[in-house]
Amino acid sequence: MKKLFQYLFAPTEENSYRAKxxxxxxxxxxxxxxxxxxxxxxxxxxxxxxxxxxDITVDKLYQLTNEQRVQNNxxxxxxxxxxxxxxxxxxxxxxxxxxxxxxxxxxxSPWDFISSQGYKYEVAGENLAxxxxxxxxxxxxxxxxxxxRENLLRNDFxxxxxxxxxxxxxxxxxxxxxxxxxxxxxxxxxxxxxNETEEVVAAATAVGDNTKxxxxxxxxxxxxxxxxxxxxxxxxxxxxxxxxxxxxxxDLYIASKLKLIRIHGKNLAHLIFLITMLTGLYFxxxxxxxx
Amino acid sequence: xxxxxxxxxxxxxxxxxxxxxxxxLQLYQGERISSFLILLSFVLFYIIxxxxxxxxxESLHIKTMIEYIFIGFTFLLLLIVIFII
Numbered sequence: 001m002k003k004l005f006q007y008l009f010a011p012t013e014e015n016s017y018r019a020k021x022x023x024x025x026x027x028x029x030x031x032x033x034x035x036x037x038x039x040x041x042x043x044x045x046x047x048x049x050x051x052x053x054x055d056i057t058v059d060k061l062y063q064l065t066n067e068q069r070v071q072n073n074x075x076x077x078x079x080x081x082x083x084x085x086x087x088x089x090x091x092x093x094x095x096x097x098x099x100x101x102x103x104x105x106x107x108x109s110p111w112d113f114i115s116s117q118g119y120k121y122e123v124a125g126e127n128l129a130x131x132x133x134x135x136x137x138x139x140x141x142x143x144x145x146x147x148x149r150e151n152l153l154r155n156d157f158x159x160x161x162x163x164x165x166x167x168x169x170x171x172x173x174x175x176x177x178x179x180x181x182x183x184x185x186x187x188x189x190x191x192x193x194x195n196e197t198e199e200v201v202a203a204a205t206a207v208g209d210n211t212k213x214x215x216x217x218x219x220x221x222x223x224x225x226x227x228x229x230x231x232x233x234x235x236x237x238x239x240x241x242x243x244x245x246x247x248x249x250x251d252l253y254i255a256s257k258l259k260l261i262r263i264h265g266k267n268l269a270h271l272i273f274l275i276t277m278l279t280g281l282y283f284x285x286x287x288x289x290x291x
Numbered sequence: 292x293x294x295x296x297x298x299x300x301x302x303x304x305x306x307x308x309x310x311x312x313x314x315x316l317q318l319y320q321g322e323r324i325s326s327f328l329i330l331l332s333f334v335l336f337y338i339i340x341x342x343x344x345x346x347x348x349e350s351l352h353i354k355t356m357i358e359y360i361f362i363g364f365t366f367l368l369l370l371i372v373i374f375i376i
Contacts, residue, residue, distance in 0.1 A: 283317055
């Protein structure tokens with residue numbers, strides 16, 4: 001086992017003083033594997049599903065939101081289907097009318113979407129996010145913004161709904177996240193938006209009861225599908241990147257220790273290249289915007 | 292791991308290129324097509340750098356260049372799978 005490991009990852013006489021997994025025939029296999037991944041997940045039948053590589057799910061957003069409330073000794077938010085449907089409607093409206101705002105160009109407010117689903121609220125709030133890759137980054141970004149944090153941790157809210165919708169915004173493939181908070185109406189109505197409309201805004205809607213509680217699993221099944229496939233491609237890719245990185249580092253370290261002079265590509269150059277590419281990935285992963 | 296003085300400049304060029312790429316990636320953060328083109332440029336720069344470096348080092352060999360091409364395009368494709376286009 002040790003011999004095999006050395007043969008694969010360390011420069012020895014048996015592998016011509018180059019880790020076997022870094023030989024050109026092995027590298028050609030990685031390239032072939034990468035081509036297959038692109039063909040399967042980006043060009044092939046799964047491309048429609050995977051057009052937007054993101055791991056964000058309603059379940060995870062819901063779980064993370066409630067984790068933040070638990071940490072702050074607040075009651076858990078109950079998942080509400082009507083709020084989720086309103087959130088999805090809002091996201092689709094943003095794509096249809098190409099805007100990124102709490103208010104649509106035609107003047108529709110978030111509360112119009114909530115009301116259109118028959119949800120009668122006493123208080124309501126909205127958080128938006130776009131282009132995040134992971135659910136935890138979305139919730140972290142909201143928690144880092146005082147106005148969004150206020151919505152997440154507002155004691156008045158008792159229910160929440162989410163939507164994650166993919167589409168084209170400003171000519172760019174975009175993943176929009178809409179989070180609606182609410183408290184079923186009893187007497188008065190008030191609404192909150194982050195940032196410029198942070199203060200409670202009065203709104204007029206009828207009072208009534210119509211909340212139907214359910215778990216997130218019952219809705220937005222499309223998000224479920226997206227995760228499974230994107231997780232597979234993401235995990236396979238990360239595994240291969242880590243595998244090659246470990247091989248490069250181990251080969252470089254041992255060759256340097258043994259003071260080997262070899263005619264090969266330079267591992268140090270490969271590692272500089274790799275680090276640059278991964279930095280690019282890091283920027284991409286942290287590029288989300290909240291509103 | 293010692294780097295000869297003669298090759299230090301080469302690595303400095305590669306690192307400078309890498310810093311420029313990171314700068315441009317940050318500048319065009321969130322723009323998938325631009326990010327892809329920036330990374331593609333870096334792959335091409337990396338291969339040209341390899342050709343220049345190994346020529347200077349008198350260690351240029353077809354197998355060595357293939358290694359750079361394989362690594363460059365493998366990582367480009369893998370990043371496409373993760374986040375671009």
